[in-house]
Amino acid sequence: MTQPIPLKPTESELEILQILWEKGQCTVREVHEVLEKNKEAGYTTTLKLMQIMAEKGLVIRDTSSKTHIYRALVNQEKTEQHLVSKMIDNVFNGSAARLVMQALGNHSASKDEIDSIKKYLDNLSDK
Structure with a gap:
């Protein structure tokens, strides 16, 4: 079940959400590779943004394996x-x-x- 939108996502957060909505779930690396096709983006910046998004409740992170998997928590x-x-x-x-x-x-x-x-x-x- 998705939660209400806690606040307005930033433009960068929306770009990440679009990727997650399309693909369902992704690692930071997978999101980063899609972002890099359209603009210059640093991997650590993508990682930090996704961590912040998890704190905000925009995404959820599965930490059960070594590679963390993210998926959107808010409905498109x-x-x-x-x-x-x-x-x-x-x-x-x-x-x-x-x-x-x-x-x-x-x-x-x-x-x-x-x-x-x-x-x-x-x-x-x-x-």
Whole structure:
């Protein structure tokens, strides 16, 4: 069972959570190798961040073997909902429409993504 989000994860913590959500569980080395593909990251920095995340309750560490295995303790969907809600309130003055328009105006959406958005909006308007 996942715990409520204790606080807003930092950008670096979110990068690590994304890896853990995708892979399920990882060693520090495995997380570090994924991080290094996109940016310069020191192994000890990754290790320290993951230790801090364990202290915060964002991840859990299995120490039953020599190599510690980490997995996310917070739910991806709930974390995303929490962060989006905070962003809507803090950045877009409570307007979800402004967030959506800004997101679609700044990033190219594929035809499939636009179709999914239209379908989602149609379902909302049917309620």
